[in-house]
Amino acid sequence: MTYTLNAPATVSTGLAAPVSNAISAFKGLTTDEQLGLLWVLYDNMGRSITPAAPGAARLQFAEGLLAQVKGLSHTDQLQFMRDLVNCTSTPLTRAYGVLSNNTKLAFWFQLAEEMRTGTVVPVPVTYRLGSAGQAVFGQISKLDFNQQITIMRQAVITMGIDPLA
Secondary structure, eight states: OOOOOOOOSSOOSSOHHHHHHHHHHHHTSOHHHHHHHHHHHHHHHGGGHHHHSTTGGGGGGGHHHHHHHHTSOHHHHHHHHHHHHHTOOOHHHHHHHTSOHHHHHHHHHHHHHHHHHTSSOOOOTTOOOOHHHHHHHHHHHTSOHHHHHHHHHHHHHTSSOOTTO
16 A cells, blocks of 8 residues: 655644644554554655754764664564664663754654665565554644654654653
């Protein structure tokens, strides 16, 4: 199944509630549904994310973490992603936790690129979002691009463990 984001042509004001609702709906998904929806969103928005994240060029701050993740088995890579979503404290999720918000967004973009090439555990070709994930995708697809980026940023900044908090 192909998922397509169809953002409205105009930017509407006062959509804080739909953004907040979409973030809450995203957080209400199961761990694997959140990961699946992130994949679908990155697959749809892909190349637009990095330019949209100011300071994302600072991805070099996350290169060590990316190298560690790429060095894991596919099973352990998936477990790392699940640990991020579940805020499970591990050395890798704590390393992620100290990244800046924009670097976290760029990290997930790069992770998606690595998944696309198969360096990081790829999403199965037959993967389909469940009905809950499709419903959240539907909410997000109705928002404008900046709101979609806000949702993605909010989704990834709360992942992992900030050892300094």
